[in-house]
Amino acid sequence: MSETTITTQVVKLDAESTSIILLTPRQLIWRRFRKHKMAILGMIGVALLLVFIIGGSIFIPLDRANQVDLKANLSGPSQTHLMGTDSTGRDVFNRIVYGGQISLLVGLLAVLIEVSLGTVIGGIAAYYGGWVDIILMRFTEAMLSIPSLFLLIVLGKTFGKSVQTINIFGLSFSGSVGIVILVIGTTSWMYLARIVRANVLSLREMDYISASKALGASNSRIFFSHLIPNTLGAIIVSSTLGLAGAILTEAYVSFLGLGVQPPTASWGNTLTSAQSFIQRGAWWLWVFPSLFIVFTILCINLMGDGLRDAFDPRSGKNI
Amino acid sequence: MWTYLSRRLIQGIFTLLIITILVFILTRLSADPLAQYATNPNMTAADRQALRERLGLNQPLPVQYLKWLGLALQGELGKSFFSKQPVSLMISQRLPLTLILMVTAQIITVLLALGLGIISAVRQYSITDNIVTSLSFIGFSMPIFFIALGLMLIFAVQFKLWGLPYLPTGADIWSTKDPLQLIRHLVLPVTSLVLIQTAGYARYVRTSILEVLGLDYIRTARAKGLTERSTLYKHALRNAALPFITILGLDIPYLLSGALVTESIYAWPGMGRLFWEYAQRGDFPVVLGVLLIVSAAVVFFSIVTDMVYTLIDPRIRLS
Numbered sequence: 096m097s098e099t100t101i102t103t104q105v106v107k108l109d110a111e112s113t114s115i116i117l118l119t120p121r122q123l124i125w126r127r128f129r130k131h132k133m134a135i136l137g138m139i140g141v142a143l144l145l146v147f148i149i150g151g152s153i154f155i156p157l158d159r160a161n162q163v164d165l166k167a168n169l170s171g172p173s174q175t176h177l178m179g180t181d182s183t184g185r186d187v188f189n190r191i192v193y194g195g196q197i198s199l200l201v202g203l204l205a206v207l208i209e210v211s212l213g214t215v216i217g218g219i220a221a222y223y224g225g226w227v228d229i230i231l232m233r234f235t236e237a238m239l240s241i242p243s244l245f246l247l248i249v250l251g252k253t254f255g256k257s258v259q260t261i262n263i264f265g266l267s268f269s270g271s272v273g274i275v276i277l278v279i280g281t282t283s284w285m286y287l288a289r290i291v292r293a294n295v296l297s298l299r300e301m302d303y304i305s306a307s308k309a310l311g312a313s314n315s316r317i318f319f320s321h322l323i324p325n326t327l328g329a330i331i332v333s334s335t336l337g338l339a340g341a342i343l344t345e346a347y348v349s350f351l352g353l354g355v356q357p358p359t360a361s362w363g364n365t366l367t368s369a370q371s372f373i374q375r376g377a378w379w380l381w382v383f384p385s386l387f388i389v390f391t392i393l394c395i396n397l398m399g400d401g402l403r404d405a406f407d408p409r410s411g412k413n414i
Numbered sequence: 415m416w417t418y419l420s421r422r423l424i425q426g427i428f429t430l431l432i433i434t435i436l437v438f439i440l441t442r443l444s445a446d447p448l449a450q451y452a453t454n455p456n457m458t459a460a461d462r463q464a465l466r467e468r469l470g471l472n473q474p475l476p477v478q479y480l481k482w483l484g485l486a487l488q489g490e491l492g493k494s495f496f497s498k499q500p501v502s503l504m505i506s507q508r509l510p511l512t513l514i515l516m517v518t519a520q521i522i523t524v525l526l527a528l529g530l531g532i533i534s535a536v537r538q539y540s541i542t543d544n545i546v547t548s549l550s551f552i553g554f555s556m557p558i559f560f561i562a563l564g565l566m567l568i569f570a571v572q573f574k575l576w577g578l579p580y581l582p583t584g585a586d587i588w589s590t591k592d593p594l595q596l597i598r599h600l601v602l603p604v605t606s607l608v609l610i611q612t613a614g615y616a617r618y619v620r621t622s623i624l625e626v627l628g629l630d631y632i633r634t635a636r637a638k639g640l641t642e643r644s645t646l647y648k649h650a651l652r653n654a655a656l657p658f659i660t661i662l663g664l665d666i667p668y669l670l671s672g673a674l675v676t677e678s679i680y681a682w683p684g685m686g687r688l689f690w691e692y693a694q695r696g697d698f699p700v701v702l703g704v705l706l707i708v709s710a711a712v713v714f715f716s717i718v719t720d721m722v723y724t725l726i727d728p729r730i731r732l733s
Contacts, residue, residue, distance in 0.1 A: 237432035343557055376572070376575070389556050392556070397551075
C-alpha cells in the first residue's frame with residue numbers, strides 16, 4: 096500500500112468527521128437507518144402492503160369479503176377465486192384484503208395502549224421511587240410471570256362476554272376487534288415499562304433535571320418535556336417491534352377462536368378454519384393468510400432492527 | 415449473598431401474592447362455572463342456587479379468594495367442576511406428556527442453536543452466516559401454527575394421499591404403551607417447536623459469541639499464538655455461554671406450561687391443552703391450578719437462575 100492512499104484516507108475521514116459534527120441527532124439517526132439495507136427493504140415491504148390493502152379495499156366492496164356462497168365452499172384457487180374459498184364459500188383473497196386492515200388496525204391501536212401504559216407505569220415507578228416503585232414493579236413482574244398466551248386467554252374470556260357490533264365511518268365491525276385491541280394492549284406493556292423505568296432512573300440523576308427543578312418546573316413538566324423525550328428512542332424501537340408482536344398475537348388469539356369474530360375478517364381468523372380443513376387438503380386456507388402474516392411481521396421486524404441500530408449510539412462508528 | 419437471596423425470596427413471595435390475586439379475579443370474572451348447567455332440563459333454578467351455595471360461589475370474592483389461597487397453600491387445588499377429578503391429579507397426568515414433548519424439543523433446539531450460532535459467528539458475513547441469519551430472522555417472525563399446519567399438510571395429509579408412509583397427527587396417545595408409537599407421534603410437534611425456537615436461540619448465541627470475540631482477552635489469546643480452535647472453545651465459549659445459560663434457566667418453567675397452540679393442533683394431551691380446554695368451559699379450579707403452578711415456577715426459576723449466574727460468573731459481586 097502506498098503512502099498517498101493512506102493520506103487521502105485520512106483527509107477523507109477528516110472531512111467526514113467534520114460533517115458528522117454538524118448533523119442533528121435526527122439526521123444522524125436517519126443516516127444510520129438508511130445504511131441498513133434490510134431495514135429499507137422492510138420499509139418498502141410495509142409500504143407495498145399498505146398499497147395492497149388500501150388499494151384492494153377501494154376496488155373490492157366490503158360485502159364481497161363477507162359474502163357467503165355455500166355452493167362454492169372450499170374450492171381451490173381459480174380465476175374467480177384467486178386464493179380459493181373458505182368453508183362457507185367466502186373469497187379468501189377478499190378476506191385477506193379486509194383482514195389486513197383489521198390486523199394492522201389491531202396492531203397499531205394495541206401498540207398505542209402498550210406504549211401509553213408502559214411509559215406511564217415505568218416512568219412513574221422510576222420518578223417517584225420508594226413504595227410506588229416497589230408496588231408497580233412487583234405488579235409488572237407478576238404480569239410477566241404468567242405465560243402470555245394463558246393471560247390472553249383468560250382476559251379474552253373475561254372481556255369477550257359482551258360483544259356488540261360497532262359502526263364507525265359507515266363500516267360495521269364486530270365488537271370483538273375492540274376487545275382484542277384492549278386485551279393485547281394490556282398484556283404487552285411490561286417490557287417497555289422496564290425499559291422506560293431504567294432509562295428514567297439514569298436520567299433523573301442528571302444535572303439538567305436538577306436545574307429544571309431549581310427553576311421551579313413541576314413534576315409533570317419535568318416528566319413530559321425532559322424525561323420522556325429523552326427515552327423516545329427506546330420507546331420508538333420497542334413500539335416498532337411491539338407492532339410486529341401485536342399483529343402476531345392477534346393472529347394467535349384469533350386462530351384459537353378468541354379474537355376477532357366473523358363475519359369481520361382478520362388474518363388470524365381466516366386461518367382458524369384452516370386447522371379443521373387441512374386434513375381434507377385445503378392448503379390455500381393455510382398458505383395465503385400465513386404468508387401475509389409472515390411477510391408483514393418480517394418487514395416490521397427488519398425495520399425495528401434497523402431503528403434499534405440507528406438509535407444505538409454505540410453503532411455510531413460505522414456511518 | 416445471603417442477604418441478596420433473602421431479599422429476592424421476599425420479593426418473589428410478594429410477586430406470587432400479586433399473581434394469585436390477579437389470576438383469581440380475572441379467572442372468576444371470565445366465566446360462570448355453572449353456565450354449563452343453565453340449559454340442563456333436569457336442573458331447576460333452585461337446584462342451581464343450591465349448588466352455588468354448596469360450592470361456596472355465592473360468597474363475596476375476597477372470602478372465596480382467601481379460602482382458595484388457604485387451601486392452595488396446603489397443596490389442595492380443589493376439584494374440577496367438569497370432570498369431578500382433583501386438579502392436582504389432572505395436572506400430574508398431563509405433566510409427563512408435556513415434559514416428554516417440551517424437553518425433547520428443548521434439547522434438540524439447544525444443540526442445534528449452539529451449532530448454528532457458533533458456525534455463523536465464527537464465519538461472520540460468510541454465505542453460511544447469511545443463510546443462518548436470514549433463516550433465523552424469518553423463523554423469528556413466524557407464528558408456530560404456520561409451520562405446524564404446513565408440516566401436517568405435507569407429512570400427514572399429502573403423504574397419505576401419495577401413498578407414502580405418513581406420520582400421525584394426534585390420536586389417542588393416552589393408551590399408547592408402545593414407545594415406537596409415541597416417537598412417531600412426537601416427530602411433527604417436536605419438529606415444529608424446534609424450527610421456531612431454534613431461530614431465536616441461534617440469533618442469541620451468534621450475538622453473544624461475536625460480542626466476546628471482540629474483547630481484548632481474545633486478542634491476547636490469539637497473540638499468544640493459540641490456535642483459533644482453542645481460542646474459541648477454551649476462552650470465548652465459556653464467557654459467551656453465560657448469558658445463554660440465563661436465557662435457558664428463565665425458559666425452564668415454560669417447559670411445564672407446554673405449548674398451547676402446538677398441542678392443540680396435534681391433539682397432544684399436555685398442560686397447554688388442559689388449560690385451553692378447561693378455560694373454555696370456565697372451569698376455574700383447573701385454570702387457577704395450572705396458572706398458579708406455572709407462575710410459581712417462573713418466579714422460582716428466575717431466583718434460581720440469578721443465584722446460579724452469580725455462582726458461575728466471578729465478575730458479579732453482590733452487595
